[in-house]
Amino acid sequence: MTFFRKLLLLLAVLAGNLCxxxxxxxxxxxxxxxQRNNSNQALLYVTGRVSQPADRMEIRFIPRAGEGGTAIDWTLLQNQPTGGxxxxxxxxxxxxxxxxxxxxxxxxxxxxVTRVEKVGVGEVFLxxxxxxxxxxxxxxxxYAYGDQYKDRVNTIHVGDYYGTWDKYWNSGDPSFLPxxxxxQLCDTCGIAPGVSMRWFWGRTGELIVKNLNVPVLFYSSAFGGTNIEQLYKSAYDIPFDHGFVKYEYRFPYTHIRAAIKKYIPxxxxRAVLCGHGVNDRNNYGQDFKFQYEKVIDKSREETGYPDLAWMVATECYINGECWxxxxxxxxxxxxxxxxxxxLVAQKPEVYKGAQLxxxxxxxxxEDALHFNQTGQSKAAEYWRQAVMSENNPSKxxxxxSKPLMAKVQPPVIPAFNIASVQSGDWDNAATWDCKCIPSYASTVTVSAGHTVAIDGxxxxRNIINRGKVEYKTKAVVQLSQ
Structure with a gap:
């Protein structure tokens, strides 16, 4: 192929990409x-970018076969979207x-038409x-039922412990979380922010899906070797010593705080599912109750939601005793x-959890404390019973319960005139003077002496190139002018 024919082919490809x-x-x-409300509904926010000018955006919801839901045909999402x-x-x-x-x-x-699959309205637990x-x-x-329900049990997988998750454990900084x-809560998945394995929660989720025919998502702040006293002290900046729990990063409460900040919005x-008690056997009962109440209060303060529900498991036995x-x-x-x-009887928005x-x-x-596989199966069933109120039908x-609903803030509309302030990737906000990513409504100037790389x-709206634009393998430039 001659150079001229190659150039024509390249221009044709670029023209297709631009249009x-x-x-x-x-x-x-x-x-x-x-999270759904108690009327089995949620106000689902939808946001994104559109490369072409539009008078309006329309949306529809197609229920997946056998997975509940009510179809919504094409309906208005927004009139006159601005700034792409x-x-x-x-x-x-x-x-x-x-x-x-x-x-x-x-x-x-x-x-x-753009499609997003497996969008759920259901139950979310920490x-x-x-x-x-x-x-x-x-x-x-x-899972107990093969593939029938498990695809609707979800989480945020923590990934490789020795990657950024390890940095989270050594800083308490949620920016290192996934x-x-x-x-899907898979065989090898952990449960963010704090747990490296599925444990019996996959089975619990499966049983809830089977009962309610809605999807389930779990976060986990569980921390082996801890108790309510340490959770309380770390929440309120009261120092304590522990062989492996790093108070200086406010663990174990940091897991709850990280979930509140990074994921729950x-x-x-729906609720926090809490199983503390066995490691508090040497605490006074009144102190255990006070500390538990204060942890609940702190979680409500940090979510800004005073009605945040907690389910308190009946849990403290070793060898069938707890005195x-x-x-x-x-x-x-x-x-x-x-x-x-x-706590269940007296504290508002506290419910009876699993009867562990x-x-x-x-x-x-053999330690008479930790669950074997039989115990896991029972724990999963007892948590199902608690969620379904079979262990406490009077409440x-x-x-x-009054679920905390999702809060998705309206997006910031990017500036219309944008110029590079340094060399870098197009999709890196630090490349641009607006500290944002350009949209289809932006006139973009690549300043003299700067190289901006595009890969994706x-x-x-248009590009004024006074420097250099570097097109990577997957570059697709979409101009609205």
Whole structure:
């Protein structure tokens, strides 16, 4: 092929790239589960970028077969999107969907229809507790029903411990946690922010999906070897010594704080599922209750939601026993169980969790404490019973609790005139004077002496090149002018 013919071919490819229109949905993402309200609905926010001018954006929701939900045909998401950014919200019924979004110009579809698969409206939980909530003392049990329900059980996988997750453990900085990219809770998956394995929570989620026919997503702040006293002290900056828990980074409470800051705004939250007690056996019952209440209060303060629900497991047995004093000088009684029962009875928005004291030694390892596989199976079932209020029918959890709903902020509309301030990648906000990523409405200037690299889909109204634009293998430039 001659040089001239190669040049013509390259120009043809670039011309196609420049003319092609595209919609990119930035939220929701595949496999998200957004917390539903008690009417089995959620206001689902949708935002993203559109490369072509549009009079309006339309959206529809297609229920996935056998996964609940109610179809929504093409409906208005937003009129007159500005600056290449669209944003709107639709009320969606509990279930799982594939959503499609399109741009309309002059009453005709403009460009391609974009699809986001496995978008869920269901139940979201944050796990808390010690090693029996975190796992690792027996092989993790499998899902009970094969492939029938497990695809609807989701999490944020923590990934390789020796990567950035290790940096999180050695700093408490949530920026080192995985980004918000949900995945199915797989055989080798951990549960962000704090747990490296699935444990019995996969089975728990599966049972809840089977009962409710909505998807489930778990976060976990469980931390083996800890108790309520340490959780309380780390939440309120009260120093303590521990062989491996790093108070200086405010563990173990840092896991709860990280989930609140990094993930829960995207999904909302039904409740915290907490299994503490066995490591608090030497604490006074009244102190255990006080510390538990203060942890609950702190979580409500940091979410800005005073009605955040907690489920408190009945949990403290070793060898079927758990005795101690309620207060100094008092007689011996089942002090931890009393505290847990009083929390459920007296603290607003606290519900009866799993009755884990029913797991006797046949469900535990030789230490009579940690769950074996039989114990895991029972724990999964007892947590299902708690969520379904089968263990406390007088106080129905799913109809009485007041879930925290997702809060997705409207996007910032990028500046219309943007210039590079340094060499760098197009998709790096630090490259541009606006500290943003250009949109289809932006006139973009690559300043003299700067090299801007493009590797993927990028958007602009037009490009004024006074420096150098470097096109990588996957470069697709989409201009609206």
């Amino acid at each position: 092609y229109a595209q919609i990119v949905v930035t939220y929701p993402v595949p496999r998200i589960v957004v 950014i669209f944003y709107g919200a639709v009320t969606v019924t509990g279930g799982r969907y594939d959503l499609e979004i399109r741009a309309i110009k002059n009453n005709a579809v403009s460009g391609a 796990i808390a507790g010690h090693s029996n909530a975190a796992g690792g003392y027996s092989p993790t049990i499998d 980004s918000f990219q949900p995945t 995207f999904t909302g939250l 101690g004093q309620w207060a100094p000088g008092s007689s011996v009684e089942r002090h931890i169980t009393r505290a847990q029962d009083e 004291n029913l797991i006797l030694n046949d469900g535990r390892n 129905n959890f799913l109809t009485s 889909n990028v958007f602009a």
